[in-house]
Amino acid sequence: MTVRASLFLRVTLAGAIAAAAFVLPGVFATAQQIDMNVVDQPGYVPSPDEEQLSGAYEKQEVFFRTSEAPGTIIIDTSQRFLYLVQPNNRALRYGIGVGRQGFQWSGLQKISRKQDWPDWRPPPEMIERQPYLPRFMAGGPGNPMGARALYLGQTIYRIHGTNQPQTIGHAVSSGCFRLVNEDVADLYDHVPVGTKVIIKQAVAL
């Protein structure tokens, strides 16, 4: 089976899970916990329709009670949401993709750097699995890093865009947090370097 065929099957499976979650709300929590085993698609440019999120993962202003100051970013890994705290118990909420099992983490960081159309360097284990990949891909549409990147302190992790909008709401990454390109560009415009970022991870039972 080629990687693309495998990817198709996995995405189809994820789509089926999402559809089941829509029809049967009771299974939603379970579906969310399933890792989406999807490979990167370097160079793939999603259509505008694909990039249009709907439902809970669409960017929206929500009621959000916190003691954190407006402008703070709070990432809820288990719920797959990123909140940008606003005044008066409000927040902008974005749907995100998070690290797959074993690649999730929590902590307190600051935005240390911002980059539009970041370059992409597949990690060594990915090169081992997919030795045909370029070891570097210049930033641009179709780049797996998407339209913007916000670097988290001195870690290897980032908040970035994606060329795989179907992965939003899933545990897919190696520890980075991904948003659809429109959302990450919006977030990028809202937050300066130095912004406080709190990454929360609920303990799985």
Place this chain on the structure above:
Amino acid sequence: MGIAQRRGALALAGLVVVLMAGCATETPAPVVTAPAISPDALVGKWGLAAYHKDADRPRTIKEALAQCNKPYVIKPGPNGGLMMYLADNAQIQELVLKPGANGVTYLGPPGNAGTTDDRQVLNVDPSSFTTIWVDPDNAARYGTMVYERCGKRA
């Protein structure tokens, strides 16, 4: 008819047959040209990087060189080809250089030149070569791929 006359008639008939056969074969014989690139020129360890916008080519070349710690290794194949990968396929296989129309050289599985599994070789020099996939989907996804030689040529 004497023997000499009979031989003359046979020779004439033979010539007519040859000429008729020549008329029937209107397609010119294929011109077999060797690829302008020797497979040896591509053997080695390469830093591999890709770009989509021409403006990114200079820095992509630098980045390719910086990726020599994760080289793309091309070894000679058992049949004179090159052991390499196709797009999205982690199975290494023997590819060959194939001359195409207008002096274009393709790199792909043995067979016709310019098929969707092929790469077009855009340029080669001793320290680098550049390719782009023939398949439009692969070309759009991977862009132009730059191979920069790691170290000196063996």
